[in-house]
Amino acid sequence: MTQVFSVIALKGGVGKTTTSVALAHMFAAEFNKRVLVVDLDPQASASDMLIGTARVAEISFAGRSVACAFHDPSDARSRWYPCADITERSVGGIHGVTTIDLLPASASLYQEQSGLNAPPPGIPRHGLLSAYLRPVLAQYDIVIIDCPPNFNTVTQNALFASNGYLIPIIPDILSTRGVPTLLQMVRDFSQRTGHLVVPIGMVAVKMQMNSRVHTETLRQLRGLHMMIPVFPQVIPQTNHIAAAAAFGHAASLAHKWGHPAIPGLLRTLCQMISLRLDQISPRA
């Protein structure tokens, strides 16, 4: 059974996209998983990282982005393509890693975010992405949805398509403030829609190991015992990870994300995420 999870936070710039892409690389490179990355952010950062800015511009111009999920196929005014037709294959640029596909984003998602388009009859507004992905889901082991920094209609579509959600957090005071609100909003959404989407965990990212604020905030977060575990794995802030945002070809996972600890960290994170997703919805 395909495992689908959203990477989500209310706050911007907390590492959602970097985490999504790093996990996609690791799941594909070291666990031989067939991975689909769904870029649901109109900023198209995950698409930029996986296929480069020039290709993102072509896709945007051609209207061949995930924004199609929010269009009515029968509406002659909007271009519509099925998911399989607009999926970018074997992306990511790491030598020998061929099992990552991308459903790319484009800026036209901003329009969807403002809720301008009416959903086709019979599909709830939050169920459009789930319906759009359904025909291709069986082709993948893992689907990772990179969300925009908000809780609007587009993000709700991500949750409705997901079994679980992962929250990256920078362990500083302001970045962690919104976490209880987000947990409550997801619980309310689950209750309202009848779709259970389970918290997988929080992962501390962009951690400055020598910062007292970071170490103390992380300690407090672990002590809060919210309904979501805080993974022991912590992703440090490094120049190498910042540079990984640039699309380009890399000889290996380690070259892309940095030596020597990061690939090990990502590997363990993938194992923990898989384990948790298996608990949520055991494989058939």
Ligand SMILES: Nc1ncnc2c1ncn2[C@@H]1O[C@H](COP(=O)(O)OP(=O)(O)OP(=O)(O)O)[C@@H](O)[C@H]1O
């Ligand atoms: N561990 C890290 N070390 C150094 N830089 C990082 C790290 N993680 C992310 N960054 C950088 O921080 C910035 C924000 O990261 P990212 O785009 O992944 O966040 P985001 O939550 O997806 O942002 P948005 O809310 O805009 O979608 C980017 O420039 C990224 O390259």
Ligand SMILES: [Mg+2]
């Ligand atoms: Mg992002």
